[in-house]
Amino acid sequence: MAAIIDGKAISAQIREEIKEEVCSFVSKHGKAPSLTVVIVGEDPASQVYVRNKARACAQVGIVSDVIRLPADSDEDELLSLIKRLNEDSGVNGILVQLPLPDGFDEKKVICAIDPKKDVDAFGYENVGRILTGDYDFLPCTPAGVMELLRRSGIEVRGKDCVVVGRSNIVGKPMAALLLHENGTVTVCHSKTADLPSHTRRADILVAALGRPGFIKADMIKDGAVLIDVGINRREDGTLTGDVDFDGCFEKASAITPVPGGVGPMTITMLLKNTLKAAEKQI
Ligand code: GUN
Numbered sequence: 001m002a003a004i005i006d007g008k009a010i011s012a013q014i015r016e017e018i019k020e021e022v023c024s025f026v027s028k029h030g031k032a033p034s035l036t037v038v039i040v041g042e043d044p045a046s047q048v049y050v051r052n053k054a055r056a057c058a059q060v061g062i063v064s065d066v067i068r069l070p071a072d073s074d075e076d077e078l079l080s081l082i083k084r085l086n087e088d089s090g091v092n093g094i095l096v097q098l099p100l101p102d103g104f105d106e107k108k109v110i111c112a113i114d115p116k117k118d119v120d121a122f123g124y125e126n127v128g129r130i131l132t133g134d135y136d137f138l139p140c141t142p143a144g145v146m147e148l149l150r151r152s153g154i155e156v157r158g159k160d161c162v163v164v165g166r167s168n169i170v171g172k173p174m175a176a177l178l179l180h181e182n183g184t185v186t187v188c189h190s191k192t193a194d195l196p197s198h199t200r201r202a203d204i205l206v207a208a209l210g211r212p213g214f215i216k217a218d219m220i221k222d223g224a225v226l227i228d229v230g231i232n233r234r235e236d237g238t239l240t241g242d243v244d245f246d247g248c249f250e251k252a253s254a255i256t257p258v259p260g261g262v263g264p265m266t267i268t269m270l271l272k273n274t275l276k277a278a279e280k281q282i
Pocket of ligand 1: 095120
């Protein structure tokens, strides 16, 4: 039977720690760390994420600002806004919520953010730093997964780690972080031949492919640690992960639920990055 890795509780504990650090930052420097979130258009899921990010900032004493641009803004308008935020010493972290509406070059926009303020760590400089192990910021979701493993006492060193999904935001940086912790890492994707032969070898399996309930009990090893990064919305509006939670529960040794597993950790890591950005900019 699996132990449930309670991301909500672990996240709440880390947020308390961040709140204390923010408090001492304020007493030392007379101002709070600040994050500016830019959202373009009306994507409903993005609206929810941005609202949650602003709420989490307020909870720990980070000042946040949300700048909304209409979906029909042009790219130059967004690039000049980023330039202005880069030059504003009152802004420590900048986050442009993705996806951007059609017609925007996401890579160009993300790379326009000053790497010292790129709290998502999506820009080329930060990605290169992550890969070489010389980093200030880690991308929030993979960093959240590593923190969950650490705080649950799950050792990565020497383990067979299998990541299913190769996105720039999760799969690829996840593989790099597991490798930094001396895991033996396999990255699987939609073109992988005989996927179960890989997932069945995993001591630690990270599912980040975006297909509800895809990882079934017959695809995992006895005693596997299952980290579910999937957030899929069912027709009734409730959320479900990429792992068949009920089916895998008896066979796994530890599992993250959805919701309440990796999700809360992502925003927590954003708070941590914003505080770090502010400290680096003093
Ligand atoms: N859209 C979905 N997840 C993310 C994220 O972590 N950062 C940004 N900027 N956009 C997102």
